[in-house]
Amino acid sequence: MAKIIAFSSHYTTLVHNIGGLSRSQFYDYLHSRYGSRNKFKKETYELIKEVGATYGLKEYAAEDWVGPVVDYWNNKYNGKFTFKVFIFGSSGNYKPKNKYGPEIYDTPLILYYDNKHFDGVQKVGNIFGQSYCLSCEMVYSKPKEHAAKCRSRCLKCSQMGPKFPCKKENFYRCQDCCKTFENLDCFLHHLNCGFCKNSKQCEKCGEIWRVAINTYKGRKGHVCNEKYCAKCGDYHDPKRGCYIKPLTPKQRDPYRLVAFDLETMQHKISNPAKQQRIHETNFIAAKIVCPKCITTGEWKRSLKNKICKVCGPHRTITFSQQPYNDTNTDHKIISQNPLEAFALWILYDLPNNYDTYVYSHFGGRFDMVLVFEKLYNQNLNPELIMKGNKLYEMKVAKRPNSNPNIVFRDSYNLMPMALAALVPIFGLEVEDKPFFPHLSNRPENYGKRIFPSKEDYLADGMMPAKRREFDTWYEENKNTPFLLDEALASYCTNDVEILMCALIAFRNEFFETTKRASHNGIDALRECMTIASACMKHFRTNHLQKEHLAIVPERGYENVDNQSLLALKFFQWYREENNVEIQTAHWKGEKSIGKYKLDGWIEEEQLGIEVNGCAWHGCKDCYPRDNMILPNGLTAGKKRQKDKERMEYILTQVKEVKVFWQCEIEKMLRRDRDMKKKFDNYLDEGSLEIRDCFFGGRTGPLKLFHEAKEGEKISYYDVTSLYPFTNFITNYPIGHPTVHNLNEEVNWTTSADNKYQLALNESICYSNPKQLIFQFFLCN
Numbered sequence: 058m059a060k061i062i063a064f065s066s067h068y069t070t071l072v073h074n075i076g077g078l079s080r081s082q083f084y085d086y087l088h089s090r091y092g093s094r095n096k097f098k099k100e101t102y103e104l105i106k107e108v109g110a111t112y113g114l115k116e117y118a119a120e121d122w123v124g125p126v127v128d129y130w131n132n133k134y135n136g137k138f139t140f141k142v143f144i145f146g147s148s149g150n151y152k153p154k155n156k157y158g159p160e161i162y163d164t165p166l167i168l169y170y171d172n173k174h175f176d177g178v179q180k181v182g183n184i185f186g187q188s189y190c191l192s193c194e195m196v197y198s199k200p201k202e203h204a205a206k207c208r209s210r211c212l213k214c215s216q217m218g219p220k221f222p223c224k225k226e227n228f229y230r231c232q233d234c235c236k237t238f239e240n241l242d243c244f245l246h247h248l249n250c251g252f253c254k255n256s257k258q259c260e261k262c263g264e265i266w267r268v269a270i271n272t273y274k275g276r277k278g279h280v281c282n283e284k285y286c287a288k289c290g291d292y293h294d295p296k297r298g299c300y301i302k303p304l305t306p307k308q309r310d311p312y313r314l315v316a317f318d319l320e321t322m323q324h325k326i327s328n329p330a331k332q333q334r335i336h337e338t339n340f341i342a343a344k345i346v347c348p349k350c351i352t353t354g355e356w357k358r359s360l361k362n363k364i365c366k367v368c369g370p371h372r373t374i375t376f377s378q379q380p381y382n383d384t385n386t387d388h389k390i391i392s393q394n395p396l397e398a399f400a401l402w403i404l405y406d407l408p409n410n411y412d413t414y415v416y417s418h419f420g421g422r423f424d425m426v427l428v429f430e431k432l433y434n435q436n437l438n439p440e441l442i443m444k445g446n447k448l449y450e451m452k453v454a455k456r457p458n459s460n461p462n463i464v465f466r467d468s469y470n471l472m473p474m475a476l477a478a479l480v481p482i483f484g485l486e487v488e489d490k491p492f493f494p495h496l497s498n499r500p501e502n503y504g505k506r507i508f509p510s511k512e513d514y515l516a517d518g519m520m521p522a523k524r525r526e527f528d529t530w531y532e533e534n535k536n537t538p539f540l541l542d543e544a545l546a547s548y549c550t551n552d553v554e555i556l557m558c559a560l561i562a563f564r565n566e567f568f569e570t571t572k573r574a575s576h577n578g579i580d581a582l583r584e585c586m587t588i589a590s591a592c593m594k595h596f597r598t599n600h601l602q603k604e605h606l607a608i609v610p611e612r613g614y615e616n617v618d619n620q621s622l623l624a625l626k627f628f629q630w631y632r633e634e635n636n637v638e639i640q641t642a643h644w645k646g647e648k649s650i651g652k653y654k655l656d657g658w659i660e661e662e663q664l665g666i667e668v669n670g671c672a673w674h675g676c677k678d679c680y681p682r683d684n685m686i687l688p689n690g691l692t693a694g695k696k697r698q699k700d701k702e703r704m705e706y707i708l709t710q711v712k713e714v715k716v717f718w719q720c721e722i723e724k725m726l727r728r729d730r731d732m733k734k735k736f737d738n739y740l741d742e743g744s745l746e747i748r749d750c751f752f753g754g755r756t757g758p759l760k761l762f763h764e765a766k767e768g769e770k771i772s773y774y775d776v777t778s779l780y781p782f783t784n785f786i787t788n789y790p791i792g793h794p795t796v797h798n799l800n801e802e803v804n805w806t807t808s809a810d811n812k813y814q815l816a817l818n819e820s821i822c823y824s825n826p827k828q829l830i831f832q833f834f835l836c837n
Contacts, residue, residue: 064101064104064105064110064117064122064126065097065101066168066175066176066177067104067126067142067166067168067175067177068097068100068101068104069087069097069177070166070167070168070177070178071130071140071166072086072097073177073179074138074164074166075134075137075138075164104126104129107129108122108125108126108129109125110122110125116173120155120684123142123144123155123157124157126142127140127141127142127157127158127166131158131159138163138164139158139159139161139162139163139164140158140162140164140165140166141156141157141158141159141162141164141165141166141219142155142156142157142158142165142166142168143155143156143165143166143167143168143181143191144156144168144169144170144175145167145168145169145170145178145181145184146169146170146171147169147170147171147172149185151185151189151194151195151196152194153194154170162219163219163220164219165181165191165219167179167180167181167184169184182196188200190203190207190209190210190217191209191219192207192208192209192210193207193209200215200216200217201215201250201252201255201256203215203217205265209221209222210222211223211239211243212256212265213236213237213238213239213243213247213265214238214243214244214246214247214250214252215246215247215250215252215255215256216243216246222239223238223239223240223242223243224239224240225239225240226239226240226241227240227241229241229243229244231244231247231248231253233253233254234247234253234254234256234257234258235257235258235259235260236256236257236258236265237258254268255267255268255269256268257279259279259281261281262281262282264279264281266278266279270285271292276292280292282294286299288608289301289302289608290302297793298607298608298610298793299607299608300603300604300605300606300607300608301597301601301605301606301607301608302597302603303597303598303601303602303603304594304597304598304601305598306575306576306577306579306598309580309583310411310412311347311348311349311367311411312347312348312367312411312412312413312414312583313345313346313347313367313368313369313407313408313411313412313413313414314345314346314347314414314416314557314560314582315343315344315345315403315413315414315415315416316343316344316415316416316417316468316553316556316557316560317341317342317343317344317399317415317416317417317424317553318341318342318417318418318424318549318552318553318556319338319340319341319342319395319396319399319417319424319427319549320338320339320340320341320495320498320545320548320549321336321337321338321339321427321498322336322337322338322339322498322499322500323335323336323337323495323496323498324337324499324500325337336423336427338395338396338427339377339378339379339395339498339500339545340375340376340377340378340395340545340546340549341375341376341377341395341396341399341549342373342374342375342376342386342546342549342550342552342553343373343374343375343399343403343553344372344373344553344554344557345368345369345371345372345373345374345407346368346372346557346561347365347367347368347411348580349365349367350365350367350368351561351564351565356372356557356561358372359372359373359385359387360372360387361387366408367408367411369406369407369408370387370388371387371388372387373386373387373388373550373553374386374387374388374389374390374402375388375389375390375546375549375550376390376392376395376396376398376399376402377389377390377391377392377395377545377546378391378392378393378395378500378503379391379503379504379541379542379545380542381542381543381545381546382543383543383546383547384543384546384547384550386546386550390402396427396428396431397431397434399428399431400428400431400432400434400435401435403415403463404432404435404437404453404459404460404463405459405460407461408461409458409459409460409461410461411461412455412461412462412463412464413461413462413463413464414464414466414582414583415463415464415465415466416465416466416467416468416556416560416582417465417467417468417556418467418468418469418476418552418556419467419469419476420448420465420466420467420468420469421443421447421448421449421467421469421470422446422447422448425448425451425465425467426446426448428451428465429441429448429451432451432453437453439451439452439453439465440452440454442586448465448467449466449467449470449586449587450464450465450466450586451464451465451466452464452465466586468556468559468560470586470587470588471560471563471581471582471585471587471588471591472559472560472563472588473588476490476552476555476556477489477490477555479555479556479558479559480555480559482559483558483559483562483563484562485555485558485559485562486558487551487554487555487558488551488554490551490552490555491547491548491551492514492527492530492531493514493544493548494509494510494513494514494539495513495514495515496509496512496513496514496515497509497513497539497541498541498545502541503541503542504542505540505541506538506539506540507538507539507541508535508536508538508539509539511527511531514527514531516528516531560582563581563582564580564581564582567579567580567581567591567595568580570595571595571598571599573599576598579591579594579595579598581594604792605791605792606791607791607792607793614793614794614796621668621670622741623668623670623719623722624641624656624657624668625641625643625739625741626736626739627668627717627722628641628656628657628666628668629735629739630732630735630736630739631657631666633735637659637661637662638659638660638661639657639658639659639666640657640658640659640660641656641657641658642656648665650665650706650707650710650711651706651707651710653703653706653707655667655707655714656668663711663712663713664711664712664713664714664715665707665711665713665714665715666714666715666717667714667715667716667717668717668719668722669700669716669717669718669719670719671718671719671720672687672688672719673687673688673689673696674696674697674700674718675687675691675692675693675694675696675697675700676718676719676720677697678718678720679720680693681693683695683697704716
């Protein structure tokens with residue numbers, strides 16, 4: 058954003074907010090009409106003069122003049138209004154580009170900046186097309202559903218804005234929702250807007266709770282001490298810990314399943330040096346079914362004589378550049394751009410009331426990638442789940458009266474084998490996948506009888522067994538003329554038939570495996586993206602018990618304050634140099650001063666020590682400009698102001714606090730060799746990191762290359778991992794462990810010194826088969 062400010066738009070926003078003008082009067086003021094002639098221009102000039110700017114410049118830097126203007130107005134209208142300016146850009150970002158003013162204000166001034174031009178904004182929600190909260194810097198749908206932690210929302214009546222929460226005057230108690238209101242307006246508003254029925258207050262614990270959320274999915278209302286946990290999606294006491302929740306099968310609406318395959322030409326070379334070719338689609342086949350048609354067996358029959366309301370008018374459909382006659386399909390679309398025709402068909406020609414799940418085999422690296430381009434050309438931005446250049450899922454969200462939800466997936470992630478292998482694996486009653494000369498798929502071969510070579514079939518890339526099978530077949534068929542137009546239709550529709558039959562067989566088998574007395578099973582094709590997710594859904598639906606598998610906290614079970622390794626080593630050095638004991642996060646815990654904590658505390662000296670990371674606290678040497686953004690999202694100026702207010706309070710409670718900056722300590726280390734040597738030798742006294750235990754198998758070849766000599770035989774030994782076996786036969790701990798935090802001086806040199814039943818470098822042991830105990834030893 059070019060930091061330019063227009064005083065005129067700034068002033069019009071002020072007048073609109075506090076001028077008390079009617080709509081017509083404000084229009085006359087802006088356009089210098091009637092009694093307001095030249096008034097706007099004159100008052101803008103006076104503003105420029107008052108803040109000390111030079112009149113007549115084309116541009117004024119926003120970073121130079123927003124502050125003086127707001128400060129001038131806040132002084133001028135002191136006691137009447139308190140202003141804060143918010144400047145939004147045209148990028149659509151919810152966070153303001155710039156803002157200036159006190160934290161507590163009652164009159165926001167909203168400006169919109171685009172292409173070096175400012176416009177005043179009457180309501181900030183007009184920028185985003187929905188209501189917007191200046192405190193949370195995010196949009197919301199209804200005030201009564203906005204975040205409870207918002208600083209500009211009254212929890213009692215749900216009113217929002219800079220003037221809220223409601224001011225305390227006279228108290229009014231509501232017998233229905235048990236809340237006590239701050240004033241009459243607060244009380245009446247909660248009645249008139251229906252918030253009384255939506256929000257209640259617990260008379261035991263005083264918590265204000267929302268009725269809709271606390272009665273969702275059979276919950277019977279508020280329970281004291283229980284909070285909603287976004288991690289596990291359930292209500293529970295935070296002290297209890299989180300668990301992986303069992304899943305409950307849901308009744309699903311009908312949907313349609315589409316299997317498709319596409320064939321491409323590779324005659325165009327994009328990079329002659331590397332022989333890279335462009336894939337150009339010239340044939341697509343698709344088959345459409347739905348759960349009802351699968352159950353009744355209708356999916357095997359054509360829809361030429363009847364229409365399924367879910368599948369649509371066709372069972373099979375093709376998109377090709379050339380017509381064909383020997384392959385039966387319900388519908389043929391001839392187009393010079395079959396891929397575009399396919400994209401338009403799947404978006405707009407199928408019944409709009411039902412979701413579509415589209416599968417292609419190996420599609421994550423090929424078919425789906427090509428389709429994505431055509432969807433993007435339709436001004437769509439599909440939601441992608443991908444790893445590297447492999448797509449796992451591509452979703453086009455539903456647009457009313459336009460297209461349904463369309464989800465593209467790769468069937469290989471559910472059935473990880475070649476398409477041809479699916480026929481014997483599932484015992485499918487379909488024609489085996491034939492050999493096809495992909496390099497003969499060229500436009501000059503349309504309408505001709507040709508005799509492809511082995512190279513056209515990419516024979517050199519086949520596995521030995523497949524190559525032997527191909528050589529036998531080729532010798533029998535090499536003199537049979539090949540017609541590309543007909544072969545494309547036969548080959549592609551056969552691939553789709555194999556895929557659809559395999560998908561339905563897989564779906565039926567998974568239903569049989571997962572069905573129970575309480576439900577009919579899991580529809581893996583609809584609910585799962587990979588075979589791993591299908592197995593996990595089966596486990597969580599049919600085997601996982603409630604409050605059984607705990608979700609381990611990211612930083613483990615030891616609730617200590619974070620402290621950097623640099624700070625920990627500095628405190629060790631300071632302790633040795635000054636012969637003092639320092640209370641830190643990892644020894645007795647950080648010293649609390651009111652709502653704040655000190656990094657280090659020396660009790661006998663009543664001395665506090667702070668170690669500030671330059672990037673996190675905005676060091677003036679490293680981050681000199683106030684508007685520099687720190688990793689925590691705050692500007693350097695804002696963070697310094699917060700730290701100043703914090704330190705001012707702390708110094709009212711303790712006599713002295715020493716502050717050491719990261720860059721200062723690093724300079725000390727460069728100057729003092731002894732200090733540097735000690736830092737290098739200090740051990741990390743921080744808490745154990747559970748993730749440090751997660752190291753998998755390693756391969757350690759003693760020799761990377763060996764050429765066998767005459768009479769010498771090469772062999773290797775493979776140590777089979779016991780990990781799968783251990784997972785299968787070993788009992789695992791369930792629930793959350795009982796945590797024992799031990800602060801003890803230890804001086805262990807041998808395993809015999811360890812009086813606890815665990816290894817020195819490990820942190821777990823069993824007290825009984827169902828309880829896991831974590832033991833931590835913090836060395837001083």
